[in-house]
Amino acid sequence: QKEVEQNSGPLSVPEGAIASLNCTYSDRGSQSFFWYRQYSGKSPELIMSIYSNGDKEDGRFTAQLNKASQYVSLLIRDSQPSDSATYLCAVNFGNQFYFGTGTSLTVIP
Amino acid sequence: EAQVTQNPRYLITVTGKKLTVTCSQNMNHEYMSWYRQDPGLGLRQIYYSMNVEVTDKGDVPEGYKVSRKEKRNFPLILESPSPNQTSLYFCASSFGGELFFGEGSRLTVL
Numbered sequence: 682q683k684e685v686e687q688n689s690g691p692l693s694v695p696e697g698a699i700a701s702l703n704c705t706y707s708d709r710g711s712q713s714f715f716w717y718r719q720y721s722g723k724s725p726e727l728i729m730s731i732y733s734n735g736d737k738e739d740g741r742f743t744a745q746l747n748k749a750s751q752y753v754s755l756l757i758r759d760s761q762p763s764d765s766a767t768y769l770c771a772v773n774f775g776n777q778f779y780f781g782t783g784t785s786l787t788v789i790p
Numbered sequence: 791e792a793q794v795t796q797n798p799r800y801l802i803t804v805t806g807k808k809l810t811v812t813c814s815q816n817m818n819h820e821y822m823s824w825y826r827q828d829p830g831l832g833l834r835q836i837y838y839s840m841n842v843e844v845t846d847k848g849d850v851p852e853g854y855k856v857s858r859k860e861k862r863n864f865p866l867i868l869e870s871p872s873p874n875q876t877s878l879y880f881c882a883s884s885f886g887g888e889l890f891f892g893e894g895s896r897l898t899v900l
Contacts, residue, residue, distance in 0.1 A: 713887045724880055724891040769833065773887050776840060777848055778823070782832035
């Protein structure tokens with residue numbers, strides 16, 4: 682059974698701070714890694730994808746991947762109240778996708 | 791507009807009454823998949839399809855069937871629903887590994 686683990690939170694940060702979200706995965710053969718944001722009552726939407734070790738930046742978001750440690754993280758800089766949502770870590774292995782249970786983030790104005 | 795459309799969005803049914811949740815995408819994606827989302831368990835893959843007439847089981851396929859007769863459509867079939875299939879269901883299509891989700895279908899089985 683392939684597992685993706687996330688701290689469920691809730692994580693609260695003040696507006697303007699950096700939010701740090703973490704994810705570990707069990708299978709070293711995992712190929713692709715994704716972060717999705719899900720607002721309450723809505724469907725998940727892709728924020729970031731990362732395929733190789735290191736950092737990938739997109740605006741206020743930075744994804745970090747360390748395959749040796751089987752660890753993926755998402756940093757949100759200058760957090761905004763609109764970033765308040767549940768963040769899902771997803772891992773692709775072969776033709777299947779495995780999701781963590783999500784981390785709930787609240788950004789306090 | 792690029793989208794994945796699911797129907798119905800909400801459904802209450804009774805144990806044993808066959809139902810189908812439809813899923814259609816207009817992005818010409820080859821890969822489509824179904825997920826259920828339950829509190830504390832996250833999103834779990836039910837079935838996926840790499841292309842027309844090619845389907846395979848995900849992590850939780852028991853009690854579900856799918857078909858892929860056309861590229862754009864991937865219906866989820868519950869032949870004899872049971873209360874443990876009460877859940878929020880998402881269909882998704884994929885390009886390059888990135889999933890595009892439908893709006894979800896909330897199913898309650900009494």
